[in-house]
Amino acid sequence: MSRVESVADSFPRFLARGERRRAEELDELRIRTREFAQQHVVPVALETDAAANADPTYFAWEMVREAGKCGMLSDMVPKPAGGKGGLGASMSLMMEELSAACPGAATIIGAHGLGVLPVLLLGGPSHWDGVLREIVTEAESERPVLFAAALTEPGAGTDMENPELVDLAELNSRAERVDGGYRLYGTKRFISNGDVAKWIATVMPVDQSRPSETSIFCLVNADSDGFSVSRVEHKMGQRACHAAELSYDGVFVPDSMVVGREGDGFPATMMVLTVSRAPVGAIGTGIARGAYDRLLHWLRHDGRADGLLATQPVQLALARMRERIHVGRQAYMDAAMLLDDATMAGALNSSSIKLAGMMPRSLRNSAFVRNKFNSPQTAQKVAEVFSSQVGDEAMSKALGMSSLAKALGGDVGMEVTGMALEIAGFESGDLRPELEKLWRDAKLVQIFEGTNQLNRLEVFSTVCMGETMSITPRVGEVAA
Amino acid sequence: MIPIPSLGMSPGTEADEHEALIAVAQDFARGELKPRSGLLDEQDKASIDWCWSAIGELGFDRAVVPEELGGPGIGLSALLGTVEELATGDAGVAMLVLLSNVALSSLPPNVLVRSEPGERWSVALPLPSLMKRPPHDFVAHWPLDTRATDDGFDVNGELSLVIGAAEARGVAFLSTRTPCALALMPSNGELEITPQGDQLGLRSAVAARLSATNLHFDLADLEPAMLHPLYAASLLHFGVAAIARGIQRAALEMAVGYAVSRKQGGLTIVHYGAVREMISNIAVPLEASCSCQWPAEGGRTKLGSPLIRAALAAKIQNTDDAVAATTDAVQIFGGAGYMVESGIEKLMRDAKYCQLMPQANWRARESLTQEVGHPRPE
Numbered sequence: 001m002s003r004v005e006s007v008a009d010s011f012p013r014f015l016a017r018g019e020r021r022r023a024e025e026l027d028e029l030r031i032r033t034r035e036f037a038q039q040h041v042v043p044v045a046l047e048t049d050a051a052a053n054a055d056p057t058y059f060a061w062e063m064v065r066e067a068g069k070c071g072m073l074s075d076m077v078p079k080p081a082g083g084k085g086g087l088g089a090s091m092s093l094m095m096e097e098l099s100a101a102c103p104g105a106a107t108i109i110g111a112h113g114l115g116v117l118p119v120l121l122l123g124g125p126s127h128w129d130g131v132l133r134e135i136v137t138e139a140e141s142e143r144p145v146l147f148a149a150a151l152t153e154p155g156a157g158t159d160m161e162n163p164e165l166v167d168l169a170e171l172n173s174r175a176e177r178v179d180g181g182y183r184l185y186g187t188k189r190f191i192s193n194g195d196v197a198k199w200i201a202t203v204m205p206v207d208q209s210r211p212s213e214t215s216i217f218c219l220v221n222a223d224s225d226g227f228s229v230s231r232v233e234h235k236m237g238q239r240a241c242h243a244a245e246l247s248y249d250g251v252f253v254p255d256s257m258v259v260g261r262e263g264d265g266f267p268a269t270m271m272v273l274t275v276s277r278a279p280v281g282a283i284g285t286g287i288a289r290g291a292y293d294r295l296l297h298w299l300r301h302d303g304r305a306d307g308l309l310a311t312q313p314v315q316l317a318l319a320r321m322r323e324r325i326h327v328g329r330q331a332y333m334d335a336a337m338l339l340d341d342a343t344m345a346g347a348l349n350s351s352s353i354k355l356a357g358m359m360p361r362s363l364r365n366s367a368f369v370r371n372k373f374n375s376p377q378t379a380q381k382v383a384e385v386f387s388s389q390v391g392d393e394a395m396s397k398a399l400g401m402s403s404l405a406k407a408l409g410g411d412v413g414m415e416v417t418g419m420a421l422e423i424a425g426f427e428s429g430d431l432r433p434e435l436e437k438l439w440r441d442a443k444l445v446q447i448f449e450g451t452n453q454l455n456r457l458e459v460f461s462t463v464c465m466g467e468t469m470s471i472t473p474r475v476g477e478v479a480a
Numbered sequence: 481m482i483p484i485p486s487l488g489m490s491p492g493t494e495a496d497e498h499e500a501l502i503a504v505a506q507d508f509a510r511g512e513l514k515p516r517s518g519l520l521d522e523q524d525k526a527s528i529d530w531c532w533s534a535i536g537e538l539g540f541d542r543a544v545v546p547e548e549l550g551g552p553g554i555g556l557s558a559l560l561g562t563v564e565e566l567a568t569g570d571a572g573v574a575m576l577v578l579l580s581n582v583a584l585s586s587l588p589p590n591v592l593v594r595s596e597p598g599e600r601w602s603v604a605l606p607l608p609s610l611m612k613r614p615p616h617d618f619v620a621h622w623p624l625d626t627r628a629t630d631d632g633f634d635v636n637g638e639l640s641l642v643i644g645a646a647e648a649r650g651v652a653f654l655s656t657r658t659p660c661a662l663a664l665m666p667s668n669g670e671l672e673i674t675p676q677g678d679q680l681g682l683r684s685a686v687a688a689r690l691s692a693t694n695l696h697f698d699l700a701d702l703e704p705a706m707l708h709p710l711y712a713a714s715l716l717h718f719g720v721a722a723i724a725r726g727i728q729r730a731a732l733e734m735a736v737g738y739a740v741s742r743k744q745g746g747l748t749i750v751h752y753g754a755v756r757e758m759i760s761n762i763a764v765p766l767e768a769s770c771s772c773q774w775p776a777e778g779g780r781t782k783l784g785s786p787l788i789r790a791a792l793a794a795k796i797q798n799t800d801d802a803v804a805a806t807t808d809a810v811q812i813f814g815g816a817g818y819m820v821e822s823g824i825e826k827l828m829r830d831a832k833y834c835q836l837m838p839q840a841n842w843r844a845r846e847s848l849t850q851e852v853g854h855p856r857p858e
Contacts, residue, residue, distance in 0.1 A: 162745075235819060236820060426836060429640070
């Protein structure tokens with residue numbers, strides 16, 4: 001692997017803005033992630049891919065345990081809950097480093113983050129000392145706690161991620177209000193980590209004809225009665241991370257495990273996607289960098305590549321790859337920093353959140369405070385904080401930039417891996433299967449988290465036309 | 481080791497026969513290859529052997545062998561049309577047919593008459609050196625070392641991932657060091673063939689590693705065949721172009737079929753401009769071009785730069801189009817397209833390998849530039 005470039009080298013903006021200290025903090029994360037990747041991911045990447053090809057249920061738990069020990073699983077957990085409190089920038093850097101080693105491994109961590117996000121954004125302090133702290137305490141256990149986010153259904157993929165389409169979607173899932181909670185029915189499909197997660201953040205409508213207004217986001221424990229995994233898919237690539245079909249047959253979810261209010265489900269989905277798309281762009285960019293690094297190493301050191309580096313077509317191709325990687329990086333970091341510094345900072349640093357964070361844990365866990373945190377009034381308060389501190393306009397801008405980064409990153413990954421494979425060809429020894437795997441892995445980035453086409457339509461609306469989409473929780477509504 | 485003389489090309493197939501042949505290939509692709517494409521992609525031996533046996537019964541395995549030598553003797557355009565049709569069912573099987581025919585077209589008559597129907601052959605082409613001519617010496621590593629001796633040359637080394645070479649009767653190794661083609665057969669102890677099934681695409685054309693140790697060829701035994709390796713190389717490039725076109729056609733059919741049935745937002749996805757754009761991206765190159773034809777003039781094909789240029793250009797254009805088309809086709813399917821079960825991601829992998837066969841497109845572009853800049857005499 002090439003020497004670790006500093007964050008300041010990769011992202012000149014940090015120097016231009018005088019943010020050397022922040023760059024150094026992110027450097028520490030980048031170095032730590034790269035060391036983890038070199039030690040625990042690269043050595044098993046090909047064999048995990050082959051094992052999962054033969055048996056799609058194969059899962060590299062040992063690698064995930066090591067990821068837990070290195071803090072990869074708890075980076076996003078808020079500091080009061082024992083985590084690092086990282087968000088867009090740190091998640092994105094982690095994704096680039098992990099993807100350069102194995103995109104499937106990166107997606108395990110990324111999908112885990114996707115499942116944590118609804119809790120982080122709308123859950124408020126009520127979950128800090130519950131499910132979020134559990135991620136930290138179980139990080140080094142035999143089975144670290146993983147999360148998943150269940151959005152897609154057999155009849156609704158793109159539909160679930162677009163405000164204009166969701167109310168027209170053919171949904172099979174529904175949440176039925178019952179005493180003390182909800183019962184969930186239906187099927188979710190292609191859910192990353194779906195069969196290995198302990199907690200599945202699930203979105204379902206109460207009224208199937210009005211999902212945008214009536215959906216809930218709730219945490220389903222994988223051991224719940226009525227919850228089952230129907231199948232694990234055989235994928236083209238990124239096989240280390242499973243895509244599972246999940247079946248909900250009257251699964252009971254108590255009110256305490258509903259994140260936000262009834263009706264917050266779809267806005268929460270859009271906010272989750274806004275936050276997660278920059279890191280997904282980083283996955284695509286990381287895949288490209290992984291291919292580029294491997295190819296350059298081969299060209300420099302392998303006798304089979306003799307003379308190729310001296311030819312202009314190869315030199316031009318390498319330059320083009322480097323250029324694309326650079327552009328992909330700037331796009332995802334632009335989006336991540338916009339989110340961290342401008343969009344989310346106000347909400348996540350609001351006085352009420354800070355106050356809850358300053359409380360001793362023993363006080364937070366007292367029955368009185370827990371009831372307060374779990375009350376509809378707190379859920380309403382969280383929605384009001386988002387409305388006042390963030391708002392649809394800022395969130396729409398952030399959605400536009402993160403969608404741009406994701407679509408671009410997906411294309412960068414495909415383009416660079418394709419070029420690398422062409423240069424290496426069949427006579428490249430051990431390099432060929434590695435590049436072929438990265439090429440297969442790259443395709444998924446153009447598809448998940450909203451297809452590139454959907455992403456670009458959202459760029460058109462929010463960046464080209466400056467439109468504001470309705471994607472933050474509504475205020476002034478009666479909480480469930 | 482058998483030296484290979486120059487071989488006259490087969491006369492063209494009449495138009496009616498051509499159409500009938502294409503219809504047979506089409507039926508076989510739809511009825512037998514397509515339903516088995518999953519198993520073929522898994523390199524299921526029974527499926528591959530069954531398909532090859534059926535190919536043999538149809539005569540496709542040795543289609544270009546002249547009638548006087550016991551073959552069907554179809555024309556080269558008919559062969560190209562056939563492999564394009566077969567590729568709509570399974571590109572790997574189409575590649576096996578192409579490679580066998582290219583190899584057989586290179587064998588001398590005394591080897592051909594001894595070859596049995598149903599045998600498979602593959603081809604190894606040292607293309608960087610094949611196309612390398614002064615003043616632009618393209619420096620490239622060719623792992624099979626050919627060293628001149630006083631009376632001939634020695635061959636040593638290994639070639640990896642020779643597509644279709646696993647369980648092959650032999651490999652036609654085309655060389656320009658002394659222009660000739662060599663039939664190397666493991667049965668003669670000349671060649672070691674080790675199956676290498678870990679290929680990304682064209683998986684039913686199981687690849688192998690070839691190892692040669694101190695093979696010696698006497699010049700006196702070889703008939704000069706300056707033009708012959710170029711015929712075979714050109715046919716191979718045209719054939720890969722035809723296979724790529726077949727893959728594109730399969731991708732278009734599958735993508736349109738999905739787009740008119742899958743609903744999102746209450747409408748079939750073909751209603752959305754983004755999907756229509758991708759469909760047109762797949763359709764335009766197909767509509768704008770036509771099936772590959774072997775360029776012929778008065779019944780005789782002239783060798784030289786026009787033929788080679790046409791072959792290289794067809795291969796570059798069609799394979800690049802195929803990769804773009806299949807990438808869009810998977811995209812149209814969305815998440816379902818990424819799953820092996822859909823059958824569409826296989827087309828993307830097959831197309832990618834066509835970009836690399838028989839040489840990567842960036843090398844083919846270099847070769848094309850040489851032919852454009854320094855035409856060789858006809």
